[in-house]
Amino acid sequence: MNSFSTDVVVVGSGSAGISACFELYQKHVPFVLLEKGNKVGGAGKFGAHGVFAINSTEQKKRHVNYGYREAFNGLTDYNHFFVNGELLARFLKKSGANIDRLAEMGLPVTVEQSEQKAHLNDPLVYHKFNNFKEKMTNWDKLPDKFTAAGNKVMLETAAVDLEYDNGLKAVIAKNKAGAEIRIAAKKVIFADGGYCGSQEMMTANFSDTKALLNLGERKSTGTGIRLTHKLGADCRHRPVLFAHGGAPSMSINPMKRDSAVETLTNLPLLWLDQTANRFVNEDVVYDFAMWGNAAHNVNGIYYVLLDQKTLDTFKQKEVNLEDTFERQFCDVGQTPRTTVGPLPNIQTDFDEAVKTGEVVKADTLEEIAQKLQLPYSSLTRSVNAYNQAVKQKEDDTFLKPAAELLFDVQEGPFYAIIEHCAILGTLDGVNVDRNCQPVKEDGTPLKDLYIVGNNVNGLYSDGYPSYEGIANGFAFVSGWIAAEEAIKSLNQEEK
Numbered sequence: 001m002n003s004f005s006t007d008v009v010v011v012g013s014g015s016a017g018i019s020a021c022f023e024l025y026q027k028h029v030p031f032v033l034l035e036k037g038n039k040v041g042g043a044g045k046f047g048a049h050g051v052f053a054i055n056s057t058e059q060k061k062r063h064v065n066y067g068y069r070e071a072f073n074g075l076t077d078y079n080h081f082f083v084n085g086e087l088l089a090r091f092l093k094k095s096g097a098n099i100d101r102l103a104e105m106g107l108p109v110t111v112e113q114s115e116q117k118a119h120l121n122d123p124l125v126y127h128k129f130n131n132f133k134e135k136m137t138n139w140d141k142l143p144d145k146f147t148a149a150g151n152k153v154m155l156e157t158a159a160v161d162l163e164y165d166n167g168l169k170a171v172i173a174k175n176k177a178g179a180e181i182r183i184a185a186k187k188v189i190f191a192d193g194g195y196c197g198s199q200e201m202m203t204a205n206f207s208d209t210k211a212l213l214n215l216g217e218r219k220s221t222g223t224g225i226r227l228t229h230k231l232g233a234d235c236r237h238r239p240v241l242f243a244h245g246g247a248p249s250m251s252i253n254p255m256k257r258d259s260a261v262e263t264l265t266n267l268p269l270l271w272l273d274q275t276a277n278r279f280v281n282e283d284v285v286y287d288f289a290m291w292g293n294a295a296h297n298v299n300g301i302y303y304v305l306l307d308q309k310t311l312d313t314f315k316q317k318e319v320n321l322e323d324t325f326e327r328q329f330c331d332v333g334q335t336p337r338t339t340v341g342p343l344p345n346i347q348t349d350f351d352e353a354v355k356t357g358e359v360v361k362a363d364t365l366e367e368i369a370q371k372l373q374l375p376y377s378s379l380t381r382s383v384n385a386y387n388q389a390v391k392q393k394e395d396d397t398f399l400k401p402a403a404e405l406l407f408d409v410q411e412g413p414f415y416a417i418i419e420h421c422a423i424l425g426t427l428d429g430v431n432v433d434r435n436c437q438p439v440k441e442d443g444t445p446l447k448d449l450y451i452v453g454n455n456v457n458g459l460y461s462d463g464y465p466s467y468e469g470i471a472n473g474f475a476f477v478s479g480w481i482a483a484e485e486a487i488k489s490l491n492q493e494e495k
Contacts, residue, residue: 005184006032006152008486009171010191011159011224014042014217015472016453017191018142019479022105025146027487032152032183033143034159034173036219042193043217043425043454044472045139047255049328050109050128051473055096058111059124066123068092071467078465082238084458086434091459091477098477099127106138114468115327117286126468130332157181162188162227168448186493187448187486190224191479194426194454196242197221202426205239211300213247213420215255224455225429231446233430233438237457240427242464242471243292245285245324246302246419248358253422254325260346261353264314265419266324267340268404270305270386273298276369276378278386281398285324289464295421296463303372304417305383310407311415315346321404350415363412372416383409427464427471429455436482448489450482 008031010020017033018040024031033040053059054071071092076083102109109127114120129135143153156176163169163182171188173181195201197218202209229235247253252262268282279302280294295302313319319341327336343349353359362368365383369376387409389395393402430438430451437445453475464471 001180001182003182003184006030007185007490008032008187008189008483009034009159009183009185010189011171012036012042012190012192012453013040013143014191014193014453015044015048015475016193016479017042017189018105018139019101019476020189020191020452020483021146021151022101022142023480023483024487025149025151028149029487029490030151031146032154032185033146034157034171035153035155036158036192038156039140040143040153040155041136041139042220044475045136046217047215047424048469048472049115049132050112050126050469051098051102051476052125052467052469053095053099053127053473054092054125056099056111056127057096058099058127059096062111062124064111064124066125070123071125075459075465075467079459079461082461084432084434087432087436087456087458090434090481091474094477094480095473098473098480101480102476106141107135110332112332116288116468117322117324117327118290119287119466119468128332132331159188159190159192159223159227162231164231166447186490187450189450189452189479189482189486190228190455191452191475192223192455193217193220194242194429195220195222195225196423196425205426206241208296208300208421211420213249213253213422215244215247215253215422216242216425220425220454222429224451228430228438228446228449228451231449232440233446233451234441235430235457236441237428237431238462240460240462240464241296242423242425242427242454243289243296243421244424244464245288245291245422246295247422248353248417248419249356251356252353252358254328257325257329259353260314260343260349261359261417263323263340263343264306265304265417267321268400269310269407270383270409271419272303272305272374272379272382274301274374276374277382278398281395281400283400283404286322287466288324289466292421292423293463295419300421302419304419305368305409306407306415307409307411308413308415309411310409311346311350313407314341314343317341319406321406353417358418360416360418362414365412365414368414368416425454427454427460428457431457435485436478437485450486452478452482
């Protein structure tokens with residue numbers, strides 16, 4: 001077995017891992033970065049558009065009246081006090097300084113209005129990457145800095161085990177060829193992004209796993225959670241899904257933005273669950289977290305129902321509804337479009353989706369019910385009630401705004417878009433202390449081990465909150481905290 005030594009091993013190169021590495025690099029502490037994929041980065045690089053922070057320099061300049069007290073109380077209340085208070089406090093108090101660190105890393109952000117229509121009037125806490133493509137490019141440059149300083153960056157290499165005896169002895173890794181490598185180390189930081197890539201762990205925790213559309217990192221298979229739990233780390237926590245909106249499939253989803261089918265799923269049209277009942281005010285589409293939670297709540301699948309007249313209207317006219325993802329894909333300073341259409345390719349897109357199964361088409365509602373195995377009586381009742389709401393411009397059940405009650409469902413052919421709860425990952429794993437060290441059930445920390453980002457319990461009670469960018473902000477800050485604490489421990493051991 002090939003072997004070598006270092007001071008710290010960092011597992012994973014997403015936001016938490018790259019942040020930990022940057023701190024070690026700046027403090028001249030030798031480290032090895034293990035990355036399972038063939039390039040650096042995780043969900044924070046490939047999908048996230050910004051981070052949450054309070055009391056940043058720019059916020060202070062703009063006199064943003066939202067600070068630690070408001071954020072701590074807001075998040076504690078939101079999570080019904082099922083939070084790790086000390087860790088939450090430490091994250092919030094470092095989140096502003098993290099904005100300056102991001103600029104040092106080549107990942108600058110700017111305080112921006114929320115990307116979500118539901119939160120346009122919220123306090124300015126969202127810091128958006130100035131340019132998404134430049135963020136990707138500059139992220140890729142960081143490993144060169146690390147290796148130039150004498151550190152190792154090992155791609156397509158995964159941590160598979162730990163040698164541990166009252167302290168860390170070594171991290172055992174395995175490369176793409178299957179060869180094992182022993183890395184003698186004093187500390188390890190697990191930043192491998194949760195477990196959404198582990199079918200076994202997902203199925204054990206979420207009954208609707210098969211229905212979920214996983215837009216997260218498939219390489220996140222719970223390595224850090226499993227290896228620390230094996231050593232006694234406390235993993236008792238309610239499973240928390242990083243639900244984030246919805247989409248029909250991997251080929252028709254918000255990351256691609258190339259199908260009119262996807263566009264219509266991003267609007268507050270008529271939504272029905274698997275019992276053919278409405279289940280939510282469809283205006284929830286303008287809040288990604290709550291939208292995802294609503295879809296998760298109906299077992300991961302629902303249907304967007306419309307008729308030919310509606311489809312033709314979108315083809316020919318500009319409609320006064322906003323595509324909920326429009327703002328997310330604008331760079332800083334760009335003005336988002338607040339209408340949809342005309343969509344000249346919409347019929348072609350829907351016809352193609354019918355062929356591939358993402359959309360079901362039928363001449364009658366009875367046929368739609370048969371094809372989707374829905375109770376016809378419930379379907380007709382739901383459609384009739386919705387049509388009445390559109391006619392009267394009043395939704396007395398779910399309270400959808402009158403301005404969004406635009407399209408009834410009257411005459412065939414009818415189309416049902418099969419929509420899945422989309423996820424970006426998981427948000428539970430290991431209980432930790434304020435230093436991001438995994439703790440045993442009695443609360444004592446496991447020496448030399450650190451675990452961060454989406455591997456950590458303590459910030460979320462049962463779902464992702466509507467604090468835009470908070471998971472990514474926490475990932476960067478928790479990686480920073482873990483590296484600081486690892487360095488502090490190393491210095492104490494040398495004395």
